[in-house]
Amino acid sequence: MDNFYAPGRHHLFVPGPVNIPEPVIRAMNRNNEDYRSPAIPAMTKTLLEDVKKIFKTTSGTPFLIPTTGTGAWESALTNTLSPGDRTISFLIGQFSLLWIDQQQRLKFDVDVVESDWGQGANLDILASKLAADTTHTIKAVCIVHNETATGVTNNLAAVRDILDHYRHPALFLVDGVSSICALDFRMDEWGIDVALTGSQKALSLPTGMGIVCASPKALEATKTAKSVRVFFDWNDYLKFYKMGTYWPYTPSIQLLYGLRAALDLLFEEGLDNVIARHSRLGKATRLAVEAWGLKNCTQKEEWVSNTVTAVVVPPYIDSSEIVRRGWKRYNLSLGLGLNKVAGRVFRIGHLGNVNELQLLGCLAGVEMILKDVGYPVKLGSGVAAACAYLQNNVPMIPSRI
Amino acid sequence: MDNFYAPGRHHLFVPGPVNIPEPVIRAMNRNNEDYRSPAIPAMTKTLLEDVKKIFKTTSGTPFLIPTTGTGAWESALTNTLSPGDRTISFLIGQFSLLWIDQQQRLKFDVDVVESDWGQGANLDILASKLAADTTHTIKAVCIVHNETATGVTNNLAAVRDILDHYRHPALFLVDGVSSICALDFRMDEWGIDVALTGSQKALSLPTGMGIVCASPKALEATKTAKSVRVFFDWNDYLKFYKMGTYWPYTPSIQLLYGLRAALDLLFEEGLDNVIARHSRLGKATRLAVEAWGLKNCTQKEEWVSNTVTAVVVPPYIDSSEIVRRGWKRYNLSLGLGLNKVAGRVFRIGHLGNVNELQLLGCLAGVEMILKDVGYPVKLGSGVAAACAYLQNNVPMIPSRI
Amino acid sequence: MDNFYAPGRHHLFVPGPVNIPEPVIRAMNRNNEDYRSPAIPAMTKTLLEDVKKIFKTTSGTPFLIPTTGTGAWESALTNTLSPGDRTISFLIGQFSLLWIDQQQRLKFDVDVVESDWGQGANLDILASKLAADTTHTIKAVCIVHNETATGVTNNLAAVRDILDHYRHPALFLVDGVSSICALDFRMDEWGIDVALTGSQKALSLPTGMGIVCASPKALEATKTAKSVRVFFDWNDYLKFYKMGTYWPYTPSIQLLYGLRAALDLLFEEGLDNVIARHSRLGKATRLAVEAWGLKNCTQKEEWVSNTVTAVVVPPYIDSSEIVRRGWKRYNLSLGLGLNKVAGRVFRIGHLGNVNELQLLGCLAGVEMILKDVGYPVKLGSGVAAACAYLQNNVPMIPSRI
Amino acid sequence: MDNFYAPGRHHLFVPGPVNIPEPVIRAMNRNNEDYRSPAIPAMTKTLLEDVKKIFKTTSGTPFLIPTTGTGAWESALTNTLSPGDRTISFLIGQFSLLWIDQQQRLKFDVDVVESDWGQGANLDILASKLAADTTHTIKAVCIVHNETATGVTNNLAAVRDILDHYRHPALFLVDGVSSICALDFRMDEWGIDVALTGSQKALSLPTGMGIVCASPKALEATKTAKSVRVFFDWNDYLKFYKMGTYWPYTPSIQLLYGLRAALDLLFEEGLDNVIARHSRLGKATRLAVEAWGLKNCTQKEEWVSNTVTAVVVPPYIDSSEIVRRGWKRYNLSLGLGLNKVAGRVFRIGHLGNVNELQLLGCLAGVEMILKDVGYPVKLGSGVAAACAYLQNNVPMIPSRI
Incomplete structure (x- = not known):
């Protein structure tokens, strides 16, 4: 070893x-626990409340899914869209490429907007496509906030402005994997419908938790989304949220305590x-x-x-x-x-x-x-x-x- | 906290x-690492080799998926079957029920064989169904080795005998979540096509790793399986196995070291x-x-x-x-x-x-x-x-x- | 290993x-720190204040010495007594025997009061010796509160009563190694002059900290005590207490954080x-x-x-x-x-x-x-x-x- | 906290x-154990054997004392010298000053050889003193290998040469606190009689273990050394070494495992x-x-x-x-x-x-x-x-x- x-x-x-901060390593240095005891739901409740702050949302609903960023992507897409749905997706580097690949394999009709690697998303093309889409065939605009492969940060506020300008109802799905908790990110203000990150990025935890946040509009979309999903189905979570037990299947006890510590440190620093x-x-x-x-x-x-x-x-x-x-x-x-x-x-x-x-x-x-x-x-x-x-x-x- | x-x-x-053994807690008490450095592939190689021993397989191909048992189920099913495929699945308790629910939601045609909760799988019915299925409409027999809700252990060798008796080519998919590393389990001898467990069960690790093992026949089935899958797609793993980098997306560094320690302890005990x-x-x-x-x-x-x-x-x-x-x-x-x-x-x-x-x-x-x-x-x-x-x-x- | x-x-x-509680193991799972930074003195201050509570003293002065119970004994004796001083010491088992051996090797004139192993200290003999000692040649009464070798708990209140009855000024030195934090212990009420324990006993920490508490009378005795001492000299601590830096030599950072956690747990339980x-x-x-x-x-x-x-x-x-x-x-x-x-x-x-x-x-x-x-x-x-x-x-x- | x-x-x-290396932090992340079980003596035996390597000695006898560097000093002096014994000690900075202070308080007749802070020990004066000491009133030469306060490393080989030149039988006592495991140190070759370090220095462990090594001549000196000592008495250790139980009082289990890991890392690096x-x-x-x-x-x-x-x-x-x-x-x-x-x-x-x-x-x-x-x-x-x-x-x- x-x-x-x-x-x-x-x-x-x-x-x-x-790098994981020492206090988080310490918090995770523990035995397993029964996730059906009163302790874990009580902690989960505070986590769900507090995790909204890193998305800057009050209306969103967060999901802490035992998966990676790739799984978080899949969760965002399959819960809100149906096979054949048209998406606009920006190809500007390896991670946006992989997301597009996933969208295609999930059978969406992906309208790829490509830029040179090293450039940001071409929002002019977005504007023209939205302008042309008077019948609202475009169901979602998918964008990677920060393309980790090229060090490019896209302007999410501008995307929202364009959507608003054309009064386009497309869902706004954002990969915030290498931005959330590190770059300015405003889910509510920018009208983002699904935002997501992974625990091993700016949250500074081990890998293993996909953190996804859905707007009310995204939750509404789940009712018609026909993509097949079970493990990633938000409705299973929502059912357990209502019961107050929170978990449709076993979470990582260690990551929950780690997330608690990570959030505490983030809030302590501000x-x-x-x-x-x-x-x-x-x-x-x-x-x-x-x-x-x-x-x-x-x-x-x-x-x-x-x-x-x-x-x-x-x-x-x-x-x-x-x-x-x-x-x-x-x-x-x-x-x-x-x-x-x-x-x-x-x-x-x-x-x-x-x-x-x-x-x-x-x-x-x-x-x-x-x-x-x-x-x-x-x-x-x-x-x-x-x-x-x-x-x-x-x-x-x-x-x- | x-x-x-x-x-x-x-x-x-x-x-x-x-309960996680102290040496495993210690092994996991660590910072993150770059999973693309030479260290992680080198360790992964030994893990994949050694993990086969807990399945008692030499011909199987293991996958260490950042997910839970539920995700491992989904991986087993979607990689080998297509929507509409007929499966036989035994309902004998809560976990077999949940797996059946998943099979239904994944759009398989599930032939449910129900027993009283407290009884094992009704293998007579299995026999009669296989006998009747001369055209091989049954694509898979799905069984939970040990139903955790009722403390019932099914006889996997008997399932194999029945399949063999009727020379039925159905895949044999086994949930070994609460059996593998604890009960007698022989993937190769019993002709199991997909076996799976979760890290937080008898392996005594934290939750977060679904461990799935596929027979050559199961791998062959992936070529025709039409179930939509990306995160759970074994082929993404196989592609990275071939490159020697092993991981299509970020694994939990801590769980890898934990698995190494857990296997070492299992082998030390025998x-x-x-x-x-x-x-x-x-x-x-x-x-x-x-x-x-x-x-x-x-x-x-x-x-x-x-x-x-x-x-x-x-x-x-x-x-x-x-x-x-x-x-x-x-x-x-x-x-x-x-x-x-x-x-x-x-x-x-x-x-x-x-x-x-x-x-x-x-x-x-x-x-x-x-x-x-x-x-x-x-x-x-x-x-x-x-x-x-x-x-x-x-x-x-x-x-x- | x-x-x-x-x-x-x-x-x-x-x-x-x-056994060390998990939260204490966690608290100690850390890198070293500079003990001259502001953080360590700030924590030490709270530790010294809080540790008095486990002795039930408000007037005592505690010392957290990087040593074992044996060193704590030596610290109690050498800071308060001079070679040749007469002590009364009760021999009722292996640990009282070892303390007596130490007293003898430190050149005190030890008046050993022996009981059968399995009996408590013979307080009648104490009474008669004190009664006879009208010139106050007895400088200290040394007693092990709980003899760990035989499972015998002595009655400290009774010792105090006898001392008071004869108005004898002897110092009252108590080994509380296997009693403090577990048995009823009242330093002030029982007029104990030096009480001590070790971190690995009821405090449930690793070995390495001798916790000694001195009454004002014991501190006064240091001024005339001629036993040679340097490492165990309380005055070196007192000098650093006054400066607010607290440590004459390097403490174990891990044990300080561990003690903080251990005290927190004790107070949480009550x-x-x-x-x-x-x-x-x-x-x-x-x-x-x-x-x-x-x-x-x-x-x-x-x-x-x-x-x-x-x-x-x-x-x-x-x-x-x-x-x-x-x-x-x-x-x-x-x-x-x-x-x-x-x-x-x-x-x-x-x-x-x-x-x-x-x-x-x-x-x-x-x-x-x-x-x-x-x-x-x-x-x-x-x-x-x-x-x-x-x-x-x-x-x-x-x-x- | x-x-x-x-x-x-x-x-x-x-x-x-x-800084403590991560593998050492991990090794110490554990519960207590019974130090009288077979496991701890077995480990102690390897530690005592291996710790000699960091002193570069084969003839020395090591002691792992639950104390700090200050206690290790006291152990070196009291086991080999008697009150009134003449020592030569070099004052070149704060730590040599503190050691001299200890020697004086332990009642030795300290012959202080002072240099400007920033200079090394004045070996010319040593030579002249040894030359003059034809009756061998000088019992020990005490030197700090590396004065931590001024960043000055003394030449130990030169001290040995001078001692040899005058065929002087004085003991050669060396504080290697900030040198051993970091600077060239050769106990046997340089004829050092007692060498010592503390766990929190170049060994990169927490504070709490004074590591002292005695030459055969130093062990011989214990027979006549009249300094009062109990906690620091090497003979108590030697008695338990003979019995194969090794510990006269409770060691820190965590530091033993930590030392094992620290030595393993040192030997792995070379x-x-x-x-x-x-x-x-x-x-x-x-x-x-x-x-x-x-x-x-x-x-x-x-x-x-x-x-x-x-x-x-x-x-x-x-x-x-x-x-x-x-x-x-x-x-x-x-x-x-x-x-x-x-x-x-x-x-x-x-x-x-x-x-x-x-x-x-x-x-x-x-x-x-x-x-x-x-x-x-x-x-x-x-x-x-x-x-x-x-x-x-x-x-x-x-x-x-």
Whole structure:
């Protein structure tokens, strides 16, 4: 089990799964419990109430499903749509591609709006398609808030504006896997019908819980949605919610206690402070990339992501070698370039429970790796740029002032 | 979180989730890792190889799916069958009922063979149906090995014999949720096509991993199975198996290390010894029930279960009150009677990583509860009967001789 | 490390170290911290305040010393006495013997008052010695509250009465190692000058913290005490208390957090309830011993201990074999007979964070062992007697009503 | 308990207690056990054998004492010396000062050899004193291998050479608290009679175990040593070693398992590789300090320490403010300047289970703090210097090649 032992802490900078805070590891360090005892429903009740806050919704209904992000996607789609339904879906990177693939395999009629990898969703095309769709054949607009493969953040408020502008009734389904709890996210204000994330992303838990939130309109849609579903069926949950026992099947006791602790930490830090921290880490990373003379995969400032930065390497370098070397020499995990950007891009995840000095250690590591693989980086340059920004912007830790 | 605190160890005797051994809790007490680093595939490879041993298969292909038993069911069905396919499914208790419900909702044509709750599957009817099915309209025989609601163990070898007798090509799908790693289970010898369990049962892990094993015939069936599936699609796993990266989406790092530790403990004890231990605990429990003058819900000796005992209470007692009282007074969790046997039955789970003295503490607790609720039990009688048997049959602990 | 693996929970019934509650294990599951940061002094302050409650003192000064009970003894003696000082010390079992041995090696003039092992301290002799000591040559009366080797609890209030009766100024030094947090203990009311315990006893922590509390009179005595001491010198602590940094040398961060959690649990249960629980467990154990037809090593009811029961076996049985067999066959740890009672006595520890069903499991195990070693026990008899008492006396769990 | 919560990992860079590796935290995450069962002696035996390797001794006898470094000191002195014995002891910083204070309070006749704080032990004076001591009144030479307060490493081989040159029989007692397991240490080769360390230093465990190793000559000295001792008496250990039960009083079960894991990790990495890693980290830190334009407290290259670097700040800066700010703004713990160098020095601990990227994160943090407090550091300069060295010198991780 320690076949790959290396001294010191591992530096985990993939965009998920991310570092789990010690208090959460502690909270999960426990035996199983009977999920039918009074304790688990009592805790579940508070979790369902509190988890709504990370979606910024008061009207939504959350589901804590023992699955991954892929399962959360499937839950969002099958509960609200029927085979043959037309969806608009934006293809801008590997994760949006996989969601589209799922939509197609679930037999929807997917209208794919493609952009270059590194660009955001093309909302002009969305506008034109909605404008043309006077008979409302489009049943849902599906969008990945933050494309983890390219470090691109889409503008959800703009999507809502377009839907509103055309008074289009399509459902608005959002993958918030690498955004919720890290980027500004406003389910109610932006009129999102289904939003979802996975426990191992910005919530900083182990993998295993898909967290899905449905608007009243989405719940209404379940009544007509003909997609076959059992494990992912929200109605099974709703039935148990009504009974006050909450669980149609066995949840992970450990993840429930972990979620309780994770939410407590998020609220203790303050959600706005959490978002500001991600903003600082994202900005610092981009300044480092610039100082190294490298390009961000994200093509325009409006799309830059504060949870993951995809760095483009020069053609004479294989970005996979950078990732391999991080692991083999510096005990550092970086994200590979995926699919179209394989070999050309490596990714620095800076989401979840992570702080400035951790990031600076990672950036120093990246600098050494770049030198290792023959890129003429000036050692210290990225760290210097990041520090110059951070030293001006890191707030005092509120609990320690 | 400790809103329901009580001193001392909690006595967890529901038939799942069950007690996690300390070494497994320790193994899971860890941060996340990059599942794309070389470490996780290397470990996954050994897990997939070793997990076959708990199914007693060499030809099967295992899948470790981030889901629950319900999801494992869905995976077994949707990968091998098409909507409209005829299945034979035995209804003998709550869990077989739920599986049948799932089969119906997945649009199969379910031929339900019902027995009284407390009886095993009616294999005579199976025989007659197979005999009549000369055109092989029956595509699968679905059976729950151990019905957790009633403590009934079905005879899988007999099912195979009947299938063979009629040379029927139906797939043989088995829910081994409360049997695998605890009862005698022989996937290859009994010609089982899909077998499955959940991590929180006899494997003694947290909930969150559905462990499914498919025979070559089952894998062949995936090619024609038209059930819509994405998250549960085995082919996505097989694709990643071939690449050596193993995971189509993010697994729980903690559960992987936990599974490694759980398998190590099972092999250290020896699978045959594990099964013998469950046999001892089951027998001891039944002797206690008898000494109390109560009836086992299981109607015949041939069906008694070594993983869970469902105890029938006299009509003037509400079995739910027994469960409530266990929790409120003795820090003991027992299983409720479900559905048809609600109020009439309570259940003692004795599966997973549990030993004789733990069980005896539980039995002593049950005696006091029985007295509490007005049943004229002779205190000590059940423990005496169990001890008399155990004192003759418990082996020395091999590692300590 | 798992060279001695056995399935299920280990049943730990030695009178220390005792079972650690899960919330305490969790609280200690952490990295080190800088003990000079503001966090540790802030926590230490609350610990010192709260730890006084377990001694029932408001005027005492507590010290949390990184040592064991033996070190706590040494700290009590060397801070208050000078070589050559006359002490009265009661020899009633192995632990009082060891303390006397320490006193002698520390060069005090120890006046040993011996009783049969199984009897309490002979307070008549104390009275006569104090009466005779008109010139106050006796500097301290040293007594073990609960002799762990024989299960004998001494009457501390009576000691105080005798001291008061003779208006004798001797210091009153009490080993509360197996009593504090489990038996009624009143430092202020009984005029105890130094009381001490170890973390691994009724506080239910790991070993490593000697908890010592000194009365104002004891602190005054440090000014004239000439015993050489550095590591155990209270004045080094007092100096750091004044500075608000608290620690003259590095404490165990984990034990501090563990102590915080342990105290929280004790206060949540309520100290009086904790004592009542120990009383129940002690009584139940003694009833079982009686039902087995065996004798308690404690010779009179007035001395019976609610934290440990020493059971005398018939001459034809070697009590060590009972302990060995518990470990080798039933995964049960019992206490050996020590020194004078070696081979003749085995001990059941029932102190710390333990509950009724755990004890009943242990008692059932003891019955089987007794049978194993040839004692004609009626199986179930002890459990029956214990259950009969407990079923009438166990309260509902307050947090679950 | 999380009153001082800050997001992300805490950056612990005090020179003790240091970061505990995850596998060690896991190994310690456990319930208590009976230390008189066969399991603990069996483990203790391997620990005593293996712990000799970290001292590089085959002839020494180790003691694992439930105490801190201060207690380990006391154990070294009281077991080998008598009150009034003359010792030579070098005063070069706060920890050597404290040891001298202890020696004086234990009533030895301490011949203090003082140097400026920042210098190593004055071995010329040692030579002249030994030369003059033809009647061998000097019973022991006491030296701190690595003075943690000033980052000064003394030359132990040179001390041995001087002792040998004068054929002086004085005992050679060495505090290896911040050196053993991190710096080159050769007990047998250098003829050290007592060497000691604390668990929370380079062994990377929690505080609570003083690890002391005695040469045959030191054991011989116990026979005549008249210092009063009980808790720290080696003979009590030796008596139990002979019996094979090993423990005169209760050890911390958790620390034993932790030590087992810590030794396993050290041996897995290889002791020479561990020392080389500390050498790299020390060198990188010193290069950073130089790049910042600051001075190392250590006055000559021959004394530089690879486990802790004491950095001298300009007179217009209060070094305590640097430490405070690290904690309050960057979640970083640095070491304060102590006593004579209070306010003038801050310390970076780089010992124990720590790696390059962790250190670089710390160095980046120090740069920002320096800027915060008004020192005109060029941001990135220290990290650049460290990276330039490390990128050339960090080896590939052997387990991952």
